[in-house]
Amino acid sequence: QVQLQESGPGLVKPSGTLSLTCAVSGGSISVSNWWNWVRQSPGKGLEWIGEIYHSGSTNYNPSLKSRLTMSVDKSKNQFSLKLTSVTAADTAVYYCARVLSSSTSSYWDLWGQGTLVTVSS
Amino acid sequence: DIQMTQSPSSLSASVGDRVTITCRASQTIDTYLNWYQQKPGKAPKVLIYAASTLQSGVPSRFVGSGSGTDFTLTINNLQPEDFATYYCQQNYAFPFTFGRGTKVDIK
Numbered sequence: 001q002v003q004l005q006e007s008g009p010g011l012v013k014p015s016g017t018l019s020l021t022c023a024v025s026g027g028s029i030s031v032s033n034w035w036n037w038v039r040q041s042p043g044k045g046l047e048w049i050g051e052i053y054h055s056g057s058t059n060y061n062p063s064l065k066s067r068l069t070m071s072v073d074k075s076k077n078q079f080s081l082k083l084t085s086v087t088a089a090d091t092a093v094y095y096c097a098r099v100l101s102s103s104t105s106s107y108w109d110l111w112g113q114g115t116l117v118t119v120s121s
Numbered sequence: 122d123i124q125m126t127q128s129p130s131s132l133s134a135s136v137g138d139r140v141t142i143t144c145r146a147s148q149t150i151d152t153y154l155n156w157y158q159q160k161p162g163k164a165p166k167v168l169i170y171a172a173s174t175l176q177s178g179v180p181s182r183f184v185g186s187g188s189g190t191d192f193t194l195t196i197n198n199l200q201p202e203d204f205a206t207y208y209c210q211q212n213y214a215f216p217f218t219f220g221r222g223t224k225v226d227i228k
Contacts, residue, residue: 046165046208046219061216095164105171106212107155111164 002027004096004112012090012119018083022096022112029072030054034099035079036108037070041092051099052079086119093117123147123211127220133228140196142223144209149189153213156185156194159222160205168207169194196225 008020022035029035037049050060052070060068064083072079083090094117098110124147134140144154152172157165167176169185172192182197196203204227209220 045221046210048217048219059215063216097164105153105155105174107167107170107176108157108165108210109167109176111166114164 002098002110004098004110006094006096006112006115008094008115008117010116010118012086012117013121014087014119015085016119018081018086018090018117018119020081020094020096020115020117021078022080023076023078025077029077029079030074032101034059034101034106035072036097036099037081038095038097038108039092040095040114041089043089044092047092049081049083049094088119091117091119122216123150123214123218125209125211125218125220127207127209127223129223130221131224131226133226134199135228136199136201138199140199140203140225142194142196142207142209142225144187144192144194144220146190146192146211146213150211150213152188153211154185154187154192155210155212156183157208157210158203158205159208165208199225 003025005023012018034051036051052058067084069082093114095114096112097108100109126145154172156169159165168183173185184195186193206222206224208222
């Protein structure tokens with residue numbers, strides 16, 4: 001049974017870099033799935049951050065694109081997120097999620113438990 | 122970006138009630154619409170994908186309908202475990218966007 005687990009610092013200083021990793025267990029990251037990041041804050045609700053394929057192809061939310069980098073490490077079966085120049089507005093619960101896709105649909109069928117990241121000095 | 126407008130933002134209902142939540146997209150999204158349920162402190166869980174397809178393991182009292190810009194999630198015979206927040210989400214175009222949620226609580 002595939003599971004996702006986020007990890008990373010829970011506190012980041014303003015103007016710093018937020019770095020998170022999502023470990024995939026019980027299955028390979030090198031399958032036909034896109035691996036996503038979604039965040040949730042009280043002020044902005046659920047916000048799609050972006051996605052990465054095991055080949056390294058990415059799609060980013062334009063609102064974050066200038067600060068965002070996603071990567072995949074197939075040897076460790078994990079994918080990662082880096083968000084630079086963070087502000088208090090980046091404080092949120094960050095989720096990693098797997099997307100199941102077909103020709104007519106795609107949806108997030110598997111989620112990590114989420115990790116709270118607070119931006120504060 | 123495609124804006125997803127959910128209504129109502131909250132509602133109170135009793136066990137056994139039928140509940141209807143609507144979601145409107147700011148432009149046509151065909152049937153690229155998913156519904157998620159979220160309980161406090163937990164990740165969202167998909168209920169319905171492609172507007173009307175029930176995810177495996179989800180009770181049949183959850184019914185999704187609609188296409189184009191207008192969509193509905195109906196919960197028939199509301200059960201105690203259904204009190205939660207529900208979100209619609211479009212995956213027709215990047216960036217994928219979510220509605221603001223509908224909180225269903227106990228009357």
